[in-house]
Amino acid sequence: MTASGRVAESGGTYLVTGAASGIGRAVAERLRADGHMVIGVDLRDVEVCADLSTPAGRRSAIDAVLTAAGGRLDGAVLAAGLGPAKGHEDVIVAVNLLGVTELLEGVRPALAAAGDAKVVVLGSNSTTTTPFVPRRAVRLLLDGNPDRAVRQIRRRRGLAAPVAYAASKLAVTRWCREHAVADDWAGVGIRMNVIAPGPVLTPLLRAQLDSSTGSQVRSFPVPIRQYGTPQQLADWIVVMLSPSADFLVGSVLTVDGGTDALLRPDGWPRRLPLRALPRMLWTMYRAPRDGRVAQY
Structure with missing residues (x-):
């Protein structure tokens, strides 16, 4: 990133979903202002109109993006x-997970x-501040069983959404x-990371504030006492898209006004558990022969 706060060179091509x-x-808007080509994906008013909640929509988005790029x-x-x-738990899972991983x-x-x-995925500080999330449901999602995961989630009844x-x-x-x-990611030079925002005043948050659960949203603790803006996250x-992030891989950047630190002050970092030691030693043993070491 240059001193002006821009991605180093203009003329790049970037995919942005939810554009x-x-x-x-x-x-x-920031990328276009910096001279880049943006292939936006959303339901309407973008270069590629697709419904990421459906397999056909995700496939058409991939094909259209590859052609445009x-x-x-x-x-x-x-x-x-x-x-x-x-009541839309299945659609939430489809867009938030499959709309990322399949694309x-x-x-x-x-x-x-x-x-x-560089790849930046929008996570959320809800990952560390929402209770009663079934571990099995998360595992099922990662194992490619979203329908079974949703059935697990709906057992939480009023908390399902x-x-x-x-x-x-x-x-x-x-x-x-x-x-x-x-x-096939870091090994070929792709740097992928996650940014985990807290409350950002987007149309999604406005809809939550105007809903029947708006009072709960307003009572959510934010130590800095203000919400984030889309421009700040941008x-x-x-x-994270700039050369400044060349050494940033597999990281989760939390930008949430202090909520996670307030609720989990000792939640991270934590020492390596003993049960992880065998994997650590095996990984260290394999790293040189697998080429997973820095070229000093």
Whole structure:
């Protein structure tokens, strides 16, 4: 990133989902202002109109993006997402998880072609501040069983919608961390990271504030005593797309006004548990022969 706070070179090509509103729109506007080509994906008013809640919509989005990109993407921002809408737990999971993972798998060859592409996925601080999220549901989502996961989530009854939202964001964050360090991602120069916002005044948050649960949203603790803005998040994301982020891989950046630190002051960092020691030692043993070491 240059001193002016821009992605270093103009003329890049970037995929931005959720580009019609909120954080996605703010990112798309910043990138275009910096001289980049943006392929926006959303339901309407963008370059690629697609419904990411359906398999056909996700497939059509991948095909259209690859065609528009001409086989090369310098980066991607996966900002499309749905909030905790009651009765729509299956759609929440489809958009927030599959609308990220399937698109990224589909466009990965184009990202690899750039040699140093950056990917930023929109997570959420709900991953660490929402209680009663079934561990089994998250595991089912990661194992490719969204229908069974949703059945687990709906057992939470009145809490099903916020639990679905948190579970989908937990699953997508873990997917990103697991894949970010793999040979077909980091190994080919793709830097993938997650940004986890707290309350940002987007149309999604406005709808929550105007809903029957608005009072609960307003009572959510934010130590800095103000909400975030799409422009602030776009600033962070532009840094994560810049050369300043060349050494940033598999990280989760929390930008939430202090909520996570307030609720979980000793939640992170934590020491390596003993049960993880065998994997650590095996990984260290394998790293040189697998080429997973720095070239000093």
